Amino acid sequence: MKFKAVKGTRDFYPDRMAMRNYLAETWRAVSLRNGFVEFDGPVLEYLDLFSVKSGDEIASQLFSFTDRGGRALAMRPEITPTLARMVNAQINSLPRPIKWFSLPRLFRAENPQKGRLREFFQWNIDIIGSDSVLADAECIFTAIDCLREMGLSADDVGVRIGSRPLTVAALRLAGVDDSAMEPALAALDKRPKVSPDAFAEMAVAAGIPADSLDKLCAFQDAEGLSDVAASLGEGDANSAGEIAKLESLMGYLDNMGVGDYCKLDLRIVRGLAYYTGIVYEIFDAAGSLRAVAGGGRYDNLLKLFGGPEVGATGFGMGDAVLEILLAEKEKLPDLSAGLDCFVIDGESNLLEKVLEVVGRLRQGGIAADFSAKRQAVGKQLKEANRRNARYAIILRADTVGIKNLATGEQTDMSIDEFLEKPLAYIKISDNPFL
RNA sequence: GUGGGUGUAGCUCAGUUGGUUAGAGCACCUGGUUGUGGUCCAGGGGGUCACGGGUUCGAAUCCCGUCAUCCACCCCA
Numbered sequence: 001m002k003f004k005a006v007k008g009t010r011d012f013y014p015d016r017m018a019m020r021n022y023l024a025e026t027w028r029a030v031s032l033r034n035g036f037v038e039f040d041g042p043v044l045e046y047l048d049l050f051s052v053k054s055g056d057e058i059a060s061q062l063f064s065f066t067d068r069g070g071r072a073l074a075m076r077p078e079i080t081p082t083l084a085r086m087v088n089a090q091i092n093s094l095p096r097p098i099k100w101f102s103l104p105r106l107f108r109a110e111n112p113q114k115g116r117l118r119e120f121f122q123w124n125i126d127i128i129g130s131d132s133v134l135a136d137a138e139c140i141f142t143a144i145d146c147l148r149e150m151g152l153s154a155d156d157v158g159v160r161i162g163s164r165p166l167t168v169a170a171l172r173l174a175g176v177d178d179s180a181m182e183p184a185l186a187a188l189d190k191r192p193k194v195s196p197d198a199f200a201e202m203a204v205a206a207g208i209p210a211d212s213l214d215k216l217c218a219f220q221d222a223e224g225l226s227d228v229a230a231s232l233g234e235g236d237a238n239s240a241g242e243i244a245k246l247e248s249l250m251g252y253l254d255n256m257g258v259g260d261y262c263k264l265d266l267r268i269v270r271g272l273a274y275y276t277g278i279v280y281e282i283f284d285a286a287g288s289l290r291a292v293a294g295g296g297r298y299d300n301l302l303k304l305f306g307g308p309e310v311g312a313t314g315f316g317m318g319d320a321v322l323e324i325l326l327a328e329k330e331k332l333p334d335l336s337a338g339l340d341c342f343v344i345d346g347e348s349n350l351l352e353k354v355l356e357v358v359g360r361l362r363q364g365g366i367a368a369d370f371s372a373k374r375q376a377v378g379k380q381l382k383e384a385n386r387r388n389a390r391y392a393i394i395l396r397a398d399t400v401g402i403k404n405l406a407t408g409e410q411t412d413m414s415i416d417e418f419l420e421k422p423l424a425y426i427k428i429s430d431n432p433f434l
Numbered sequence: 435g436u437g438g439g440u441g442u443a444g445c446u447c448a449g450u451u452g453g454u455u456a457g458a459g460c461a462c463c464u465g466g467u468u469g470u471g472g473u474c475c476a477g478g479g480g481g482u483c484a485c486g487g488g489u490u491c492g493a494a495u496c497c498c499g500u501c502a503u504c505c506a507c508c509c510c511a
Contacts, residue, residue, distance in 0.1 A: 004502070007503085050511085058511065061511090079511095110509070111436095111507095113506070114505070271509080291510095294510090346469085375469090376469045377469050377470055377471090378470065378471070380469095381470055383471090385471050385472050386471095386472090392470080394470070
């Protein structure tokens with residue numbers, strides 16, 4: 001073969017396309033029933049848009065180019081900058097809180113590996129214009145609502161919830177200066193992935209005093225909020241407020257009936273610097289995969305993009321890991337598309353009749369097709385079977401046999417009688433992805 | 435960007451210490467029961483063995499390079 005798909009991209013043959021549509025349609029349906037409205041922006045943005053909040057490291061993982069007008073452009077690696085740009089442009093006319101979702105196609109020029117591709121789809125949920133922890137609760141609920149809709153229980157996936165402000169408070173208490181906060185947070189973020197010794201080495205290199213590591217670990221490993229409060233000591237009023245937020249968050253999630261999916265876990269820090277409050281990641285129970293989703297509060301972001309200071313919170317869920325997880329848990333639905341009716345000419349010279357019946361059925365919203373070849377009934381039934389049809393409509397000069405291919409039952413009547421109201425005799429597919 | 439594994443038919447894979455015309459199953463196509471399916475039977479198409487170079491009388495097989503893919507690191511928006 002001379003031409004191949006580009007590294008890190010996927011060809012969506014019909015089976016796979018059906019799966020992609022299933023994810024997209026479920027994401028969309030869940031978003032809408034949670035009160036979010038859909039938006040989208042261009043795949044291409046000015047390169048500058050992505051350097052505002054991210055450094056050069058990120059820029060090196062972008063697909064970027066200069067167009068014929070000399071503009072430095074990039075294919076979007078995430079939708080949040082576009083969201084910020086769009087919201088900022090109309091912030092004064094948008095009723096708050098803004099509850100928007102998007103299903104963007106994204107591109108990142110990194111090396112592909114399990115659950116990571118160069119081109120992928122992501123579900124983004126954001127609430128802008130609310131400082132309340134209720135907004136965080138709504139986002140988390142929406143994520144769980146989706147996973148539950150797809151058949152994943154609290155035994156399959158869990159939301160681990162941490163807090164940036166509390167983690168910062170713990171680091172301050174450990175003697176880390178505010179100017180050294182970012183590398184210290186980065187070190188804590190890596191802790192779950194490395195050995196205790198390696199973590200200690202990394203932490204000290206990041207400027208965390210060695211003699212405070214035990215206390216920091218105890219803080220991160222706290223099982224409950226009272227433990228957290230204890231490890232922060234008397235602390236400041238701010239920390240007490242953050243602990244209260246986590247408490248009401250957990251309460252709200254309980255109220256909405258998804259408390260069993262959620263767990264306090266202060267080891268969740270998130271890599272990015274812009275998070276300002278509650279942060280969370282969703283993992284498979286075994287913890288063998290990458291995060292299915294991740295998000296949190298980012299109150300400074302709109303201002304960073306030239307807008308006002310407004311509260312914002314949200315998450316992103318990629319398609320790659322989700323699909324792997326659903327496959328592992330055997331929760332992928334059977335999406336084999338089938339026809340409602342396969343129309344067969346049961347005698348010779350009936351093509352005109354076949355076309356008439358097919359036309360009428362299709363017009364009535366019934367998925368109908370017929371054989372490209374005029375051949376024996378047996379062959380055509382075989383084809384109907386291969387096409388996964390629910391009914392074979394076998395035509396003769398004046399009568400029609402309606403055969404249920406699953407049960408083998410067949411009823412005969414006049415063609416006119418059938419076409420009068422075909423739905424009285426057949427049950428059409430309720431598969432919306434047909 | 436770095437490191438390791440793997441590249442044989444559309445898919446999953448065989449292919450014996452290098453030896454003549456490269457195989458199977460599934461899928462696909464055609465035909466068989468003068469016509470009501472999923473089975474069965476017979477036949478068929480399809481591979482420059484990822485690509486390029488080297489060693490050899492001879493390479494799918496050994497060596498080098500390139501590319502792709504998978505896994506991991508970096509990073510993770």
